[in-house]
Amino acid sequence: MRYLIFLLITGCGLDPFNEGPGGADNLPTLGAGPYARFASDDATPADEPFVFFDRNAELFDPTVIAGGPGLRVWMSREVPGAPDDDTQIYYGEVASVHDVPAGTLSLALSADQAWEQGRVAAPTVVDLGGKHLVMFYEGGTTARAIGRADSTDDGATWTKTATPVLSGAMQPSAAFANDRFELYVTRPGSPAIWRAVGPQDGAFTFDPGPVLEPRPGVAKAFDADSLDSPCIVVHRESTGRLHWALFVVGYDATPDDAGSAHPAIGYAGSWDGTSWERFGGVAAQLGAPAVGPAALITPAHGLLLYVDTKRGLRAIAAAHNP
Amino acid sequence: MKRAVIILIALAHQAHANPADMFGFGARGAAMGGAQVAAANDGTANYYNPAILARLDTIRIEAGYQIASPALKVDDLDNAVDSSRGSVIDIAVPGQLAGTRFTIGAMIFLPDEALTRLRNESAQKPRWALYDNLPQRLVFGANAALAITDDLMIGGGISYMAATKGVVNLRGLVGFPRPELSNLDLAIDVDLDTIQYPVAGVWYHAADWLDLGASYRGGFYLTIDLAFNLKGDVGSPGQPPAVSNGHVDLHTVSQDLFQPAQWIVGFDARVSSRAHLAMDLGYHRWSTFQNPSAHIDPPDLDLGQFNQFINIPPFPPLPDPHFHDILVPRAGFEWLAQDDDAHRWFARAGAIYEPTPAPEQTGESNFIDNSKITLTAGAGYELKHGLGEIIPRPVSFDLSLGITELVPREHRKVSPVDAVGDYRSSGHVLEAGILSRWQF
Numbered sequence: 001m002r003y004l005i006f007l008l009i010t011g012c013g014l015d016p017f018n019e020g021p022g023g024a025d026n027l028p029t030l031g032a033g034p035y036a037r038f039a040s041d042d043a044t045p046a047d048e049p050f051v052f053f054d055r056n057a058e059l060f061d062p063t064v065i066a067g068g069p070g071l072r073v074w075m076s077r078e079v080p081g082a083p084d085d086d087t088q089i090y091y092g093e094v095a096s097v098h099d100v101p102a103g104t105l106s107l108a109l110s111a112d113q114a115w116e117q118g119r120v121a122a123p124t125v126v127d128l129g130g131k132h133l134v135m136f137y138e139g140g141t142t143a144r145a146i147g148r149a150d151s152t153d154d155g156a157t158w159t160k161t162a163t164p165v166l167s168g169a170m171q172p173s174a175a176f177a178n179d180r181f182e183l184y185v186t187r188p189g190s191p192a193i194w195r196a197v198g199p200q201d202g203a204f205t206f207d208p209g210p211v212l213e214p215r216p217g218v219a220k221a222f223d224a225d226s227l228d229s230p231c232i233v234v235h236r237e238s239t240g241r242l243h244w245a246l247f248v249v250g251y252d253a254t255p256d257d258a259g260s261a262h263p264a265i266g267y268a269g270s271w272d273g274t275s276w277e278r279f280g281g282v283a284a285q286l287g288a289p290a291v292g293p294a295a296l297i298t299p300a301h302g303l304l305l306y307v308d309t310k311r312g313l314r315a316i317a318a319a320h321n322p
Numbered sequence: 323m324k325r326a327v328i329i330l331i332a333l334a335h336q337a338h339a340n341p342a343d344m345f346g347f348g349a350r351g352a353a354m355g356g357a358q359v360a361a362a363n364d365g366t367a368n369y370y371n372p373a374i375l376a377r378l379d380t381i382r383i384e385a386g387y388q389i390a391s392p393a394l395k396v397d398d399l400d401n402a403v404d405s406s407r408g409s410v411i412d413i414a415v416p417g418q419l420a421g422t423r424f425t426i427g428a429m430i431f432l433p434d435e436a437l438t439r440l441r442n443e444s445a446q447k448p449r450w451a452l453y454d455n456l457p458q459r460l461v462f463g464a465n466a467a468l469a470i471t472d473d474l475m476i477g478g479g480i481s482y483m484a485a486t487k488g489v490v491n492l493r494g495l496v497g498f499p500r501p502e503l504s505n506l507d508l509a510i511d512v513d514l515d516t517i518q519y520p521v522a523g524v525w526y527h528a529a530d531w532l533d534l535g536a537s538y539r540g541g542f543y544l545t546i547d548l549a550f551n552l553k554g555d556v557g558s559p560g561q562p563p564a565v566s567n568g569h570v571d572l573h574t575v576s577q578d579l580f581q582p583a584q585w586i587v588g589f590d591a592r593v594s595s596r597a598h599l600a601m602d603l604g605y606h607r608w609s610t611f612q613n614p615s616a617h618i619d620p621p622d623l624d625l626g627q628f629n630q631f632i633n634i635p636p637f638p639p640l641p642d643p644h645f646h647d648i649l650v651p652r653a654g655f656e657w658l659a660q661d662d663d664a665h666r667w668f669a670r671a672g673a674i675y676e677p678t679p680a681p682e683q684t685g686e687s688n689f690i691d692n693s694k695i696t697l698t699a700g701a702g703y704e705l706k707h708g709l710g711e712i713i714p715r716p717v718s719f720d721l722s723l724g725i726t727e728l729v730p731r732e733h734r735k736v737s738p739v740d741a742v743g744d745y746r747s748s749g750h751v752l753e754a755g756i757l758s759r760w761q762f
Contacts, residue, residue, distance in 0.1 A: 026399035027448045030743035237744035238397040239732045269738035279739035299397045 027322075031233070031245060031295060031302025032267050033285025035319035044098040051097050051305065052316035054105060059090075060307045060314045061122040061171070061229070062294040069102055070095040071296070072155070073305065074135070075316060076121040077105065087121040089137060091155065097303070097318040109137060109149060109158055117141045124174045125155075126181070136172045136183060139164065146172045146183060146204070166196050166204040175234040177242055182273060184211065184230040184246065191226035193248055195273070211276055212248060212268055222264045222284040223250025231293040234273070238299075244270040247293040247304065250284060262288035265306060286319050342369050342431055342461055343539075343581065344452070345390045346698075348410055349720035349757035352388070353700025354600060354654025355672020360525060360535030361590035361600035361654060364759055365412035368429035368465050371523035371537040371586075372477030375414050375425040375467035380715055382414040386757030388431075394450050394728065394749035396690065403453050408433035410757060423469035427479075431461040445615035445640055446741055448688035451680055453751070463521060478522035481539075488512030489549045495563070496556045503559055506552075517542060519581070533590040541583035541607060543614075549573045556625065565626035576616040582679075583607040588652075596658040604650040608679030613640040613687065641687050645679040654698075668702035670722070683733040686740070690747045692728035698753075699723050708761070715761035724753035 038048040052059050052073060061076040070093075077090040091108040094101040111120045116139035123137045131154040139147045145164035151157060166172075169185035176182075183196045183204055192210035212230075215221040231247040246268045253261040264284030268276045279285065286293075292307035302321035307314050346352030348366035358370035365382040367374035389407035393400060412429040465479030489511045497503030519540035526534045550572040557563035588602035618637050625632065654672040661667075673696065680691035700722035708717045730748040 023394070023401045023403040023450055023453070025402035026396065027401065028396050028742050028745040030739075030741060032739055032741050238746040239734050239744040241734070241744065243738065243743060267739065269740075271738045275738075277737060277739045279741075299399060 026300045028238075028299055029297070029302055029322060030243065030269065031297035031304075031321055032269065032279045033302070033321050034280065034283075035265070035286040035302070035304045035321045037286075037317065037319045038097055041098065045100045046098045047310075048097060049308070049317040049319065050310050050315050051094055051318050052092050052101055052105070053310050054313070054315070055311070058314040059105075059316050061292050062305045062307070062316045063124045063173070063231075064294045064296050064303075064305050065125055065127050066296060066298075067127070068093040070099075071097075071303075072125075073294070073316065074108055074123040074125055075105075076123070078121075080313065087119050089120050089123045089135075097320075108155070109135065109160075111139065113139070113147070113160060113162065115139060115143075115145060115164055116147065117143070120147070122171050124172050126174050126176050128176060134174070134176075134181075136165070136174045136181075138170050138172060144168070144170045144188065146170075146185065165198060165202075166206075169194070169196065169206075171229050173230045173232045175232045175244075177234045177244075177273065182232065182234070184232045186228045186230070193227050193230045193246070211274075212246065212278075214250065215282075218282055221250070221282040222252055222262070222288075223248070223266055225251045225253050225261065226255075227251075229292050231295050233295050233297055235297060241271065242273075244273045244276075245295065245297065246270070246276065247285075247295050249291045249293065263291045264288040265290045265293045265304065285321075290319075292316075343584070345388060345406065345724070345751075345753050346722070346755070347429070347431065348384060348412070349386055349388075349700060349722040349755040350656075350670065350702060350759075351654075352724060352753065352755050353670035353672060353698050353702075353720065353722035354656060355652045355674045355696065355698050357588060357600040357602040357652040357654035357672060359523070359537050359586045359588035359602045360533045361588070361598060361656075365414040365427060365429070366757075367467075367477075367523075368412045368414065368427045368463055368479070369461075371525055371535045372427065372465035372467050372479050372521060373475040373523035373525040373537070374535070375427045375465060375477055376416075376423050376469040376475035377525070378414050378416050378425055379423075380416065381762040382412070382759065383762070384410070384412050384757055384759045386410045386720070386755060388753070388755035390751055390753045392450075392453055392749060392751040394453060394690075394747070394751075396448060396745050396747050398746070398748070401448075401450065403450050404435065406433065407435065410755070419468065425467045425477075427465045427467070429461070429463050429465075433460060445613060445687045448690055448742055448745070451614075451643075451689035451691045453691075465521065467523075473527035475525045476523070477525075478520065480518045481521055482516050482518055488547070489551060492550075492552045492554070494554045495559065496552070496554060496568075497558065498556045498564055500558065505559065506554065517544070531592045534587075535589070536585070536587045538586075539581075539584040541610060542579075542581050543577045543612065544579040546574075546576045546578055548575075556628075565628065568625045569623065570625070571622040573619040573621075574616045575619075577612050577614045580611050580614065582610065582647075596661075598654075598656040600654040600656075602650075602652040604652070606648050606650060606679065608645040609647045611643055611645040611679070613643050615640050615687075641685060643687060643689050644681050645689075646681070648677045648679045650674065650676045664706055666702075666704040666706060668704070668720075670698075670700040670702065672696075672698040672724075674698075674726075678731075682731070684736050688733075688742055690733075692731050692747055692749070694726050694728055696724055696726040696753075713760065713762070716759075717761070718757075718759040720755075720757045720759065722753070722755040722757075726751040726753065 078087040089109040090105040133151040146166040148161040149158040193212040196204035198204035229249040233245040251261040255261040265286040267279040290306040294305040296303040308317045346356045347369035351358040362370040414427040416425040463481035467477030491509040494506035519542040523537035553569040555563035556565035586604040590600040659667040676694040702720040704718040
């Protein structure tokens with residue numbers, strides 16, 4: 001009987017090396033993780049895992065929505081060596097992570113308000129439908145705050161709200177849920193992620209406490225020291241209820257020039273935006289070094305843009321789940 | 323290494339319940355919704371109720387083909403679940419034993435895609451628990467039936483399946499840091515041991531217009547016991563190895579091809595001179611279904627200087643799937659549409675309601691299944707005098723068509739960090755079959 005099954009399989013003309021589909025297509029995912037960096041593929045024009053690279057500038061803090069040729073990405077751009085107040089927001093499109101971007105990056109938003117102190121960065125874009133996009137962004141250098149800009153022509157032009165919608169906050173990530181905006185941000189001097197809620201038009205109010213805090217007492221926690229760079233994704237499940245997915249960068253030690261910290265990207269989920277649960281225990285879902293997450297979750301796939309270094313410059317790279 | 327893993331996956335990849343349970347056996351039975359425990363009248367009784375074999379007074383050989391094509395969806399996206407198709411063959415040979423009518427028979431469903439599929443998956447990975455592997459296996463049974471009286475028959479037999487135990491051995495050089503430079507010799511050593519489960523039935527001619535039947539099909543599951551042994555050096559060809567005589571031994575055990583024990587009772591009523599109405603009620607003991615996911619033992623490994631970088635946590639216990647027993651009603655109708663000196667035409671229809679044995683998948687596991695409503699129809703054509711002098715006894719040709727609609731259901735997860743999240747399952751299965759029936 002030994003070898004029989006193998007002989008039977010091959011005798012039927014079946015290829016034992018062929019997995020075949022067998023019900024594994026389009027399996028659902030919440031995009032929790034773990035994520036794997038796209039491997040370099042010589043057969044594609046892209047330089048995986050990198051999606052956006054500018055040989056003359058640093059690219060960081062991406063935000064992504066589906067559309068255009070495939071992916072629409074806004075990001076911070078800063079010329080190396082320039083003062084911190086030179087950061088502006090640029091826009092690019094790419095069909096997929098295996099393609100090269102369509103055209104060059106274009107300036108989407110520059111600093112022209114007094115409170116911005118010459119600096120706009122860390123965009124987050126919400127698509128309200130009907131070509132109405134809302135961008136929240138970080139402005140200021142000495143007094144950082146969150147500003148808002150609206151586009152009613154699908155991102156071609158933007159109109160800013162004159163004053164910040166939220167002061168004392170940085171690195172915004174926005175979602176529109178339950179007829180209100182939610183901003184997930186970091187705050188000066190706090191190692192945690194905070195949420196602020198606001199109406200469609202108006203100012204935001206912080207929740208009394210943070211939504212996610214570092215875990216200093218947890219052994220081997222990837223986020224034992226601090227958290228930053230939140231990315232919120234709220235989507236409606238097929239069962240009709242909303243789900244909140246929060247990607248954050250965790251540091252296992254205080255970031256310093258010596259590189260003693262290992263920034264990695266983790267994940268937490270919630271059914272109501274208030275009660276959160278971490279995924280994966282102490283482990284990150286995209287290992288270090290990875291910062292600046294921007295997630296795009298479709299029914300069967302999770303795409304995570306993040307920031308890594310290429311030729312000494314920060315660039316936008318991509319990872320996938322599953 | 324990659325090649326070896328693929329082999330392991332392929333060997334451990336495919337397996338199913340029972341295609342006859344799901345789609346019927348033979349075109350007549352399938353067209354009548356599978357309500358055949360009292361109504362079978364040919365060699366397909368090998369599957370439906372072996373006692374009926376004792377009713378047959380001629381040698382029967384039947385051959386046909388069945389196909390079931392699923393379109394099963396999660397969140398309205400097709401999961402590309404494989405079709406099930408294969409040949410149906412049965413035989414019944416009547417005779418006498420101590421002056422009593424005695425019949426022996428055999429049946430086989432021979433799938434033409436895979437004799438059997440075995441699949442090891444993680445507990446979390448969504449899979450269609452009943453359609454994934456169950457319809458993809460060989461079904462073989464041998465039966466005998468005895469007429470106790472002219473009105474009372476009993477029968478029984480054994481059906482066969484195989485348990486799998488195998489080892490994948492790899493020896494040679496594992497390329498590091500460039501795995502494409504690996505040079506490994508492969509050896510696969512697999513045992514296939516038979517396992518059996520019983521079938522039994524009783525049939526009673528209660529009245530001129532009424533037959534009663536009952537049958538039992540034993541349950542079983544297939545154990546897949548696979549090991550993966552890698553032994554050799556790690557490094558680059560022509561260079562001193564980074565690891566000499568390293569090894570990784572992995573052992574996994576899982577279950578597949580679960581078939582629940584089934585008790586079926588039914589009747590066949592001749593409601594007019596031209597019409598039969600048959601109904602079955604089956605009790606399927608799904609509560610004994612075990613988590614089929616692979617349990618992986620802690621690997622035994624020695625990779626020298628790399629040992630410190632390897633920390634494999636213990637494998638957590640597999641969650642109980644919490645399936646429950648179900649009652650499956652079936653109804654079938656056969657109408658003699660035309661009957662003349664040479665020909666007979668039959669029209670058939672049937673219906674099945676099969677509640678799902680699977681609970682809503684709120685936790686880690688994702689054994690997807692829905693309640694099912696099946697509607698069937700078919701036709702039969704009989705040449706009363708066969709094919710002349712060569713085969714003077716009746717020859718029949720049957721066709722069946724069916725559609726199974728999966729009642730959409732939702733699965734709402736308790737944990738907000740479930741890797742899969744909520745989902746909605748739905749779909750349908752199209753079924754068709756043909757059968758030629760020959761008497762000698």
